[in-house]
Amino acid sequence: MTSNQPQNPVSMPGRDRFTSGLGVLAATLGSAVGLGNIWKFPSLTGANGGAAFILVYLISTLLVGLPVMIAEQMIGRRARADAINTLRKLAGRDRRPWWLIGAAGCLAAFLILAFYTEVAGWVFAYIFRALTGAALSTDPDVTSAAFSGLVSDPTQALLWQWIVLILITAIIIMGVSKGIERVTKRLMPILFGLLVLVCIRSLTLDGASEGLTFLFSPDFSKLTGPVILTAMGLAFFKLSIGMGTMITYGSYFRDDQNIPATASRVMLADLLVSMLAGIAIFPAVFAFGFQPDAGPSLLFITIPAVFASMPLGQVFMVLFFVLAAIAATGAMLSLLEVPVAVLNEQFGFSRRKAALITLGLLALVGSTAALSSSTLADFKILGMTPFDLFDYVTSNLLLPLGGLFVCLFVGWAWGWPEVRAALTNDGQLGNARIARAIFGLTKFVSPVLVLIVLLNGLGIIQF
Ligand code: TRP
Numbered sequence: 001m002t003s004n005q006p007q008n009p010v011s012m013p014g015r016d017r018f019t020s021g022l023g024v025l026a027a028t029l030g031s032a033v034g035l036g037n038i039w040k041f042p043s044l045t046g047a048n049g050g051a052a053f054i055l056v057y058l059i060s061t062l063l064v065g066l067p068v069m070i071a072e073q074m075i076g077r078r079a080r081a082d083a084i085n086t087l088r089k090l091a092g093r094d095r096r097p098w099w100l101i102g103a104a105g106c107l108a109a110f111l112i113l114a115f116y117t118e119v120a121g122w123v124f125a126y127i128f129r130a131l132t133g134a135a136l137s138t139d140p141d142v143t144s145a146a147f148s149g150l151v152s153d154p155t156q157a158l159l160w161q162w163i164v165l166i167l168i169t170a171i172i173i174m175g176v177s178k179g180i181e182r183v184t185k186r187l188m189p190i191l192f193g194l195l196v197l198v199c200i201r202s203l204t205l206d207g208a209s210e211g212l213t214f215l216f217s218p219d220f221s222k223l224t225g226p227v228i229l230t231a232m233g234l235a236f237f238k239l240s241i242g243m244g245t246m247i248t249y250g251s252y253f254r255d256d257q258n259i260p261a262t263a264s265r266v267m268l269a270d271l272l273v274s275m276l277a278g279i280a281i282f283p284a285v286f287a288f289g290f291q292p293d294a295g296p297s298l299l300f301i302t303i304p305a306v307f308a309s310m311p312l313g314q315v316f317m318v319l320f321f322v323l324a325a326i327a328a329t330g331a332m333l334s335l336l337e338v339p340v341a342v343l344n345e346q347f348g349f350s351r352r353k354a355a356l357i358t359l360g361l362l363a364l365v366g367s368t369a370a371l372s373s374s375t376l377a378d379f380k381i382l383g384m385t386p387f388d389l390f391d392y393v394t395s396n397l398l399l400p401l402g403g404l405f406v407c408l409f410v411g412w413a414w415g416w417p418e419v420r421a422a423l424t425n426d427g428q429l430g431n432a433r434i435a436r437a438i439f440g441l442t443k444f445v446s447p448v449l450v451l452i453v454l455l456n457g458l459g460i461i462q463f
Contacts, residue, residue: 004149008211015080016176017252023181024253024262028073030184031240031249032270033191035119039325041274042281044234044290049222050214052222054278056228060235061267064449065387068403070263071410074422076250077259082341083244086251087409089192094413102342102406105244108339108398111390112243113362116335116385119167120328122300123321125150129304130317136308140290143304147297151373161370162363168332169359172340173352176252180333187326194323195276201316202284211283214292215275229457232450233395238270240331242406251341259423260434273327280320284310299324319337347389384436396457404450411443 018024045053079086084102129135135146169181195416200207222329236242285292287304288309294302302337307317336358343354368376372387381389410419416439421427423435455461 012040017254018181019177021254021257021262023177023185024257025265026185026188027180027252027330028246028249028262028266029269030180030188031245031334032238032331033188033273033327034240034331035116035123035324035328036234036238036331037270037274038327039119039296040065040234040237041342042278043295043298044230045215045278046282046298047295048227048230049219050222050292052218052223053227053231054058054215056216056223056231057234058271060232060449060453061239061271063441063445064232064403065235065239065241066267067438067446068236068268068406069246069259070237070438071091071442072241072244072246073250073253073259073263074419075406075410075414076247077253077255077257078418078422081249082251082345083247083338084342084346085196086247086263090414090418091409092139093248096413098405098409098413101402101409102244102247104398105242105247105402106339106342108334108394108402109245110362110365111333111398112394113245113332114366116332116388117164117362117366118157118161118370118372120164120325120332121157121370122147122150123324123328125156126163126300127161127306127318127321127325130307130314130321133314135304136314136317138288138305138308140301140305143308144297144301146304147300149371152377154371154374155279157370157374158367161366164328164332165359165362168329168336169355171329171333172336173355175351176337180337183333184330187330191323191326192273194319194326195273195280197278198280198316198320198323201310201312202280202287205284205287205310207287208283210286211292212279215278215282225453225456225459225462229396229400232453232457233399236399236423237395238274239267240334242402243394245334248338248341249334256425256428258431260431260438280372281306303418316451325362332449385404386411397454400450400454401442404447404454407442407447407450411439 018027075090076086079089081089082102083105086100086101088099126135135143137143171183173179240246281303284306285355288306290302290306304317307313310316339358340351340354343349343357344351349357368386369390372385378384379385384392418433419439420435423438424431456463
């Protein structure tokens with residue numbers, strides 16, 4: 001090894017990797033951009049007062065999200081291992097069970113996929129409904145009945161979820177560079193193109209400005225503890241952090257990848273997609289006199305009615321749901337990769353077997369989410385259906401906790417010399433200042449913020 005080669009302490013011959021800087025960007029952005037931008041961001045913004053919510057979300061993204069994303073990618077690349085082994089390897093002689101971060105991450109990935117694949121299933125179903133015109137009506141009562149018809153029919157709900165599960169499992173089996181990288185590299189540009197088209201349509205409607213006002217002028221009276229926790233949970237969910245996704249993807253990064261630069265680009269591009277999704281949705285919602293605060297059903301009840309109200313609506317509705325399906329696919333690949341990498345590297349299953357085992361388990365756990373509006377509608381845990389419970393527990397609990405412990409590990413157990421070496425690629429990059437700032441944030445700022453918001457949002461401390 002010559003002196004100007006990056007001196008990564010662990011090299012793993014035969015382990016798959018992303019093949020180019022662009023590939024890293026496509027896969028990582030593909031993970032970040034997802035139903036979080038198209039389904040969660042608009043519906044949460046709509047239900048929690050618009051711009052003020054976005055502002056808290058932005059602050060969480062900058063002070064917590066970005067540093068945690070960088071921290072995760074950096075430790076993943078250092079260890080070049082799955083989420084559990086990464087923590088094990090790097091903790092070295094430190095006896096504390098840091099690997100639990102990876103194990104909890106696997107659990108979180110499962111629970112997220114359990115409800116995410118169901119929503120993705122609805123999105124896929126809506127592409128076909130848009131094509132046949134079946135979901136189009138200007139009357140929200142009609143679109144609402146159409147949506148209930150889909151979710152309360154156990155056969156359809158399960159069928160669409162399984163279609164989605166089989167699709168993502170097939171791509172995962174193809175591998176990291178030949179599956180994930182190849183697919184996301186093709187799909188991401190299409191997603192951006194479609195999104196811009198739908199935005200132009202929405203902005204050129206009469207009365208679009210009211211929606212923009214809603215998106216950009218804040219009303220701070222809506223900001224309570226739980227709302228702030230929700231905004232922070234969304235920041236974690238959006239950036240795919242707090243559960244090992246970015247650790248796992250980081251382990252496939254190239255040695256010469258500039259991690260802070262990559263993560264910042266992904267964060268900004270992801271934000272752009274969220275704002276564009278807001279711009280695609282809210283001006284149109286207001287232009288046709290609908291309410292923005294429909295919550296999770298915004299996408300499937302309000303949006304079809306909005307599209308039905310506009311000229312060429314059917315075409316734009318097809319485009320919109322295709323772009324949502326693309327977004328969901330890249331995100332699900334990154335979620336599925338976490339348990340698959342663990343089964344593959346910890347337990348020695350082949351990639352194919354690991355993917356099929358995960359598929360089987362997911363079909364089982366996921367079906368409880370799929371049946372939450374039909375067979376299991378009355379089955380409540382803590383007052384929530386399995387679907388809502390998986391969503392709440394992961395976003396508002398597991399992800400913030402995972403992020404908190406990643407910060408504690410990097411800031412307090414791993415330490416500055418390692419962080420500097422990891423972020424400057426062993427001195428190859430002039431990143432030392434940025435590395436310092438990120439180290440300071442992960443050591444002192446992010447963990448304190450996460451803890452306060454978590455405790456306050458759960459009602460454990462009040463102020
Ligand atoms: N970020 C994706 C979205 O916005 C979802 C996602 C993918 C995710 N991987 C994750 C969320 C890991 C949390 C953790 O839709």
